[in-house]
Amino acid sequence: MSIIDAAASVFCREGFAGANIDLIAAEAGVSRQTIYNHHRDKEKLFTAVVRDLTERCNAGIFATFASFPDQPRDLEGDLIGFAVRMNQNCICNRDGRFLRKLIQTEGERYPELFGEWRDQGPGRTWPALAARFARLAHAGHLAVDDPDVAARQFLALANAELQTTFMLGGMPSEDEVLQSATHGVRTFLRAFGKRRSAAAVEKQLASA
Amino acid sequence: MSIIDAAASVFCREGFAGANIDLIAAEAGVSRQTIYNHHRDKEKLFTAVVRDLTERCNAGIFATFASFPDQPRDLEGDLIGFAVRMNQNCICNRDGRFLRKLIQTEGERYPELFGEWRDQGPGRTWPALAARFARLAHAGHLAVDDPDVAARQFLALANAELQTTFMLGGMPSEDEVLQSATHGVRTFLRAFGKRRSAAAVEKQLASA
DNA sequence: ACAAATTTAGACAGTCTTGTCTAATTCGTC
DNA sequence: GACGAATTAGACAAGACTGTCTAAATTTGT
Numbered sequence: 001m002s003i004i005d006a007a008a009s010v011f012c013r014e015g016f017a018g019a020n021i022d023l024i025a026a027e028a029g030v031s032r033q034t035i036y037n038h039h040r041d042k043e044k045l046f047t048a049v050v051r052d053l054t055e056r057c058n059a060g061i062f063a064t065f066a067s068f069p070d071q072p073r074d075l076e077g078d079l080i081g082f083a084v085r086m087n088q089n090c091i092c093n094r095d096g097r098f099l100r101k102l103i104q105t106e107g108e109r110y111p112e113l114f115g116e117w118r119d120q121g122p123g124r125t126w127p128a129l130a131a132r133f134a135r136l137a138h139a140g141h142l143a144v145d146d147p148d149v150a151a152r153q154f155l156a157l158a159n160a161e162l163q164t165t166f167m168l169g170g171m172p173s174e175d176e177v178l179q180s181a182t183h184g185v186r187t188f189l190r191a192f193g194k195r196r197s198a199a200a201v202e203k204q205l206a207s208a
Numbered sequence: 209m210s211i212i213d214a215a216a217s218v219f220c221r222e223g224f225a226g227a228n229i230d231l232i233a234a235e236a237g238v239s240r241q242t243i244y245n246h247h248r249d250k251e252k253l254f255t256a257v258v259r260d261l262t263e264r265c266n267a268g269i270f271a272t273f274a275s276f277p278d279q280p281r282d283l284e285g286d287l288i289g290f291a292v293r294m295n296q297n298c299i300c301n302r303d304g305r306f307l308r309k310l311i312q313t314e315g316e317r318y319p320e321l322f323g324e325w326r327d328q329g330p331g332r333t334w335p336a337l338a339a340r341f342a343r344l345a346h347a348g349h350l351a352v353d354d355p356d357v358a359a360r361q362f363l364a365l366a367n368a369e370l371q372t373t374f375m376l377g378g379m380p381s382e383d384e385v386l387q388s389a390t391h392g393v394r395t396f397l398r399a400f401g402k403r404r405s406a407a408a409v410e411k412q413l414a415s416a
Numbered sequence: 417a418c419a420a421a422t423t424t425a426g427a428c429a430g431t432c433t434t435g436t437c438t439a440a441t442t443c444g445t446c
Numbered sequence: 447g448a449c450g451a452a453t454t455a456g457a458c459a460a461g462a463c464t465g466t467c468t469a470a471a472t473t474t475g476t
Binding site for chain 1: 221222225308312313316326330354357363364367371375377392
Binding site: 228229230240241244249250 | 432433434435436437
């Protein structure tokens with residue numbers, strides 16, 4: 001395991017203050033001195049870890065965006081699939097869990113570092129996702145007024161049932177991810193889906 | 209400031225490993241020995257802090273539930289008001305931010321302690337909120353199939369635009385909270401609201 | 417095979433922290 | 447005011463960690 005990977009693992013488990021350079025060295029299979037050779041000190045090592053994780057997570061997110069259903073065949077199923085991939089490949093995977101935890105635990109201690117993350121991460125991914133939803137709306141598949149709001153709400157809904165697990169740093173099962181995504185996308189489409197006319201809605205409500 | 213409050217503040221800022229008993233003592237305005245008299249050691253102090261925060265947050269949440277719009281006059285406005293109160297009094301306030309951060313940073317280190325939190329916190333508050341939505345649905349104000357899912361999604365939507373701020377441990381402004389709640393509730397009602405004639409509402413209100 | 421660069425193990429000083437101990441001081445209550 | 451309980455300041459031992467240093471071993475490139 002590389003130094004950065006080992007450091008990410010230990011910083012995550014123990015926090016910055018609790019992390020032990022000897023433990024990182026042992027986990028990386030190198031001597032302590034080698035770590036000090038590559039990274040001047042503990043703090044430099046930490047910032048290198050965060051930058052690396054941000055970069056890798058971003059790459060994963062944009063790779064997943066490539067599978068966004070721009071021309072949906074089955075809108076609900078396609079969006080559920082996208083939400084599941086997003087969760088599995090970007091949010092619940094090793095890098096995603098590590099980065100989230102480091103931001104949560106040490107974010108306040110390194111304002112400029114995590115400001116950088118904010119600009120490079122959410123600052124770039126949210127608008128990119130919003131653009132996808134805007135395109136879907138423009139193509140007549142959705143009734144979305146504010147694509148930025150819709151994008152944030154889409155992710156919030158897709159993760160709604162995983163919040164407690166995320167809080168405790170756990171890894172949700174595949175089934176939990178699918179459940180949450182399914183419920184989330186259904187609600188999203190009840191709000192923004194275009195299939196049913198107002199009249200049809202009235203009719204359905206009347207029969208209910 | 210009480211020992212527990214000072215300890216909560218320092219544990220939050222520095223993490224468990226980084227927290228310094230001398231600093232807690234200074235912040236609490238007592239001597240170190242007094243802390244050791246009241247709480248056997250650092251770990252006991254930490255668990256006391258988490259239990260105290262859980263209790264106080266729960267009290268706040270159930271107090272806020274009392275203002276849930278069971279007989280809404282203006283459903284959208286009432287739900288927005290409820291979401292804002294929930295955020296301001298339970299999630300964004302001092303206790304809420306502290307508890308969330310401690311769970312995020314140290315949750316994995318104390319499985320039984322945070323299992324207890326899970327049972328006492330989300331385990332009691334989610335069903336209580338779900339029951340409110342079930343009652344709203346039963347009274348004909350909402351079209352909700354699964355109240356548990358609706359309750360989780362309601363909170364997820366209300367907080368959708370505060371996620372990044374929460375991640376970094378920040379405190380959203382009143383305006384941000386209002387914005388997020390407004391957008392969230394509007395989407396929630398687009399998904400679960402019943403578009404009912406004014407006459408029908410009047411009728412139901414009269415009969416209630 | 418050789419030379420340069422890198423890595424390694426271990427020792428080391430300096431600093432910090434926890435938890436204990438003691439003796440003096442303050443507080444609460446009668 | 448007096449007496450017991452609680453609090454305080456400070457010293458202290460024991461242990462942990464960071465970052466440096468040195469000399470030996472290993473890898474790398476040619």
